[in-house]
Amino acid sequence: MVVATFSLVARDPETGDLGVAVASKFLAVGAVVPFARAQVGAIATQSYANPRFGSQGLALLAEGASPEGVLEAFRRTDPDLERRQFGLVSARGEALSFTGALCHPWAGGVVGEGFAAQGNLLAGPEVVEAMAETFAREKALPFPERLLRALEAAEAAGGDRRGRQSAALLVVGEGKGYGGLWDRYIDLRVDDHPEPLAELSRLLSLHRLLFESPKAKRPLRPEEVRWLQGVLWGLGLYPGEAHGVFDRATEEAFLALIGMENLEERYQGGPEVDEATLDYLKGRYGWS
CATH class of the missing domain: 1.10.101 (Muramoyl-pentapeptide Carboxypeptidase; domain 1)
Incomplete structure (x- = not known):
């Protein structure tokens, strides 16, 4: 099944946190596309998505592989690579976006300093360009909000040309998860909603309320x-x-x-x- 979508994988240069933000006209896109591990990397796999890319890619990055090395490993092991699309960022900030020749148009990606933006079945290249430009510009925002703002810019530029249905935000940081016992400190999913990005923004605000310690009383x-x-x-x-x-x-x-x-x-x-x-x-x- 085609996971036609737009996504952003990125590293926060200030904290080293890693994240994936994704939206699509696809049920529960957060269950398929985003993968991340603190101090290792983040991966988004889409367009006839191969979910194995998540665990395999992170394992390769943990062993010291470069993003190009991960791509070559996928090329050796996946005969349908040309139907796939994925974005990857390492804990060092090295980024790569791959779009197979058989992905449905418009499909492509943009790589910048510490991030990769990509999408397929989009309204046009302006979607990923808006995503990349917004993420690069909004440096004053907290990292999770910065990822979400980039998705909102992509949606405003046309987004998935079939419409909207789901969205997800995954952010990891060493020891920042619940109780300090794991790395996943934001894992929010909107599985089926007429306005998934607005709902994802509401969930992020609620997450901040429930799980963050106040700075002043x-x-x-x-x-x-x-x-x-x-x-x-x-x-x-x-x-x-x-x-x-x-x-x-x-x-x-x-x-x-x-x-x-x-x-x-x-x-x-x-x-x-x-x-x-x-x-x-x-x-x-x-x-x-």
């Missing part, structure tokens, strides 16, 4: 404590009055609410809360 104001006590009372978590004092009973009830909302990474106790957590709770429970 402030004490809750009395009116915020009163509102919060009312919310907690309505949820059956707090039996007292809404008096505006952040006492022990309020803190225990608030900790229970934090657990219900999966916000443990952002709050572990005390009267101080970060703005992102507070904004989320106000929106969720109707600040007034």
